[in-house]
Amino acid sequence: MTADPQHLLAALRARRSLGPRGLADPAPPPEVLQQAAELALRAPDHLALRPVRFVHVGRDERTALGELFARVALDQGRDAEGVAIARERALTGPTLLAVVARIRDDVPDVPPHEQWLTVGAAVMNLLHALHLQGYGAKVLGGSPARHEIVRRAFCHAGEQLACWVIAGTAAGDPLPPATERPPRDLLTDWTPPAD
Numbered sequence: 001m002t003a004d005p006q007h008l009l010a011a012l013r014a015r016r017s018l019g020p021r022g023l024a025d026p027a028p029p030p031e032v033l034q035q036a037a038e039l040a041l042r043a044p045d046h047l048a049l050r051p052v053r054f055v056h057v058g059r060d061e062r063t064a065l066g067e068l069f070a071r072v073a074l075d076q077g078r079d080a081e082g083v084a085i086a087r088e089r090a091l092t093g094p095t096l097l098a099v100v101a102r103i104r105d106d107v108p109d110v111p112p113h114e115q116w117l118t119v120g121a122a123v124m125n126l127l128h129a130l131h132l133q134g135y136g137a138k139v140l141g142g143s144p145a146r147h148e149i150v151r152r153a154f155c156h157a158g159e160q161l162a163c164w165v166i167a168g169t170a171a172g173d174p175l176p177p178a179t180e181r182p183p184r185d186l187l188t189d190w191t192p193p194a195d
């Protein structure tokens with residue numbers, strides 16, 4: 001990867017999310033994940049509250065996660081097929097990270113929305129670090145992430161599971177670059193109010 005700014009910008013612009021079906025082995029190795037997590041820390045962070053951390057779910061732990069997802073599905077009243085699908089979800093994606101957020105409400109100078117901005121920026125930095133090293137990834141949510149059974153398995157007191165990131169190597173041809181046109185009001189000049 002060249003350090004030419006235009007090449008870097010073009011590379012970042014070409015990033016597309018790759019879901020479970022678009023990802024295959026090899027998974028990003030531990031050093032790539034570590035580097036990506038450290039780049040995530042470079043997100044703007046008012047008063048350095050560090051509202052985000054990442055938890056890697058290893059291959060050997062996927063079955064245990066599947067059992068948690070199955071318990072969530074049972075708790076949500078899913079039938080046997082729904083429970084089986086929930087269990088399978090824990091196995092998707094060569095690499096799985098939980099994004100854990102700690103949003104404080106006792107820091108008057110840093111309201112929750114500022115801390116959430118840091119979480120989002122950190123995840124974006126993580127995706128970019130993976131992308132620039134040739135790995136695909138996707139941010140996923142879903143109701144199990146918000147369920148108390150899963151929250152307790154990943155989070156300390158005061159934390160919540162914000163989302164998941166799955167990552168791996170693109171399984172097929174690269175997705176075409178996104179073609180949407182930027183909205184007209186994406187970047188405008190401010191004019192002071194008349195009164």
Ligand SMILES: Cc1cc2nc3c(=O)[nH]c(=O)nc-3n(C[C@H](O)[C@H](O)[C@H](O)COP(=O)(O)O)c2cc1C
Nearest residue numbers: 015016017018019138139140141142162163164178
């Ligand atoms: C917090 C969060 C949760 C998301 N959850 C899902 C999800 O559960 N399923 C999904 O298909 N996309 C989800 N997305 C959207 C994808 O990550 C991605 O942004 C979208 O597919 C657009 O793809 P692109 O990055 O190639 O433009 C989520 C995005 C965010 C920020």
